[in-house]
Amino acid sequence: MLAYRLNNLSSPFTIFHKRLPRTMKPAAKITESTYDESAHFGVQRLKSRIIKQISHEFRTPLTSIIGFADMLGEKIPIDENQRLEYANYIRNEGLRLTKLVDDLIRLDSLEQGHAELQLMEYEIQETVRCALKLVAELALNKFVHISIEMPIEPLILKFDREKLIHALYQLLHNAVRFTKHGGLLTLKVETDGGYTVISIQDSGPGIMANDIPSLFKRFGKLYHHGEEIHGSGVGLAIVKHIIDQHNGDISVQSRIGEGSTFSVRLPLQLS
Structure with a gap:
């Protein structure tokens, strides 16, 4: 009798065991389909x-x-x-x-990682002056005074000159743009340990603290008194990528009503 019951019990277990893979496959397909659909949306x-x-x-x-x-x-x-x-x-x-x-x-x-660096040794002061020339007309039209402080001795670094000029131009253009008519913009180049530091300080409206984390993201937006400040939201994202490529970093300090300072740190020896 016991043997008969065991034989009868073994049958459904055997059937279930044989059907288990078939039973699981539809669930796996549903999960994968749901994941693909979620990723698609x-x-x-x-x-x-x-x-x-x-x-x-x-x-x-x-x-x-x-x-x-x-x-x-x-x-x-x-x-x-x-x-x-x-x-x-x-x-x-x-x-x-x-x-x-x-x-x-x-x-x-x-x-996409398609823009490789073309590294050569250049003088950083000369590169900064080239970037300044690109915003000279805009500064002149707004009567913005630019104060420049740079070492007399040439600072020679290895970097991609075209890309760095573009990054500095973006920062300088923003600084002139947000500096009030007849205001002051200060540019400093100095060394700090193993880094060259380029600081650009404007006398604009300043940036709210909660906007700073999204500054360097693609399509990041700024707001002043609750209103969106017009801009593509692309320029600073480009700057961040270029500085990162040079193993450097960029930071910003700002106070509402007083202005902002963007600081670029580039290693003296690029590894």
Whole structure:
């Protein structure tokens, strides 16, 4: 009798054992499908956010270009000064769009690891002066005074000159842009242990403490008195990538109403 019961019990266990792999497979497929679907929606949300942000950045200059082009196309008599003013607006907005496209391409190249460093020895003071020349016109138009403090003795470092000039230009452009009309911008180059430190201090509105962590992220935004400060949110992300490539670091100190200081630290000996 006991043997009969054991024989009868063994049958369903055997059947269950044989069917176990088949029973588990659909569950595994459902889990994998759910994971893929979740990942897909995550990518779609990220793509939608990026497209929305880029569209926002393109819309403003395009609106200006179309508006001023329409004014020039109308059969309303305008004097030569007005015509030149409208043409200048169109040109500046076109340059702004070109810079945005270039920055997006540059950032993508850096993030994908396609932008290798072209390392050679250069004088850091000369490189800083080249970056300053790129913002000279903007500073002149805003009557911004730039105070420069650099060592007399040449500081020779190994770095990618083109990329570092671009990073410094981004920082200087932001500093001039946010410095009030007729304000002061201070640029310092000094050594600190095994590093060269380049500090750029503006006299702008300052950055709120809770905005600082997102400064160097792609499409990071700044706010002043609750209002978004216009900008592509790409420039500082590029700066961070370039400085990281040089085994350096970048930091920011800021006080509302007094201004901000961005400090770039580059190793004297690049490993």
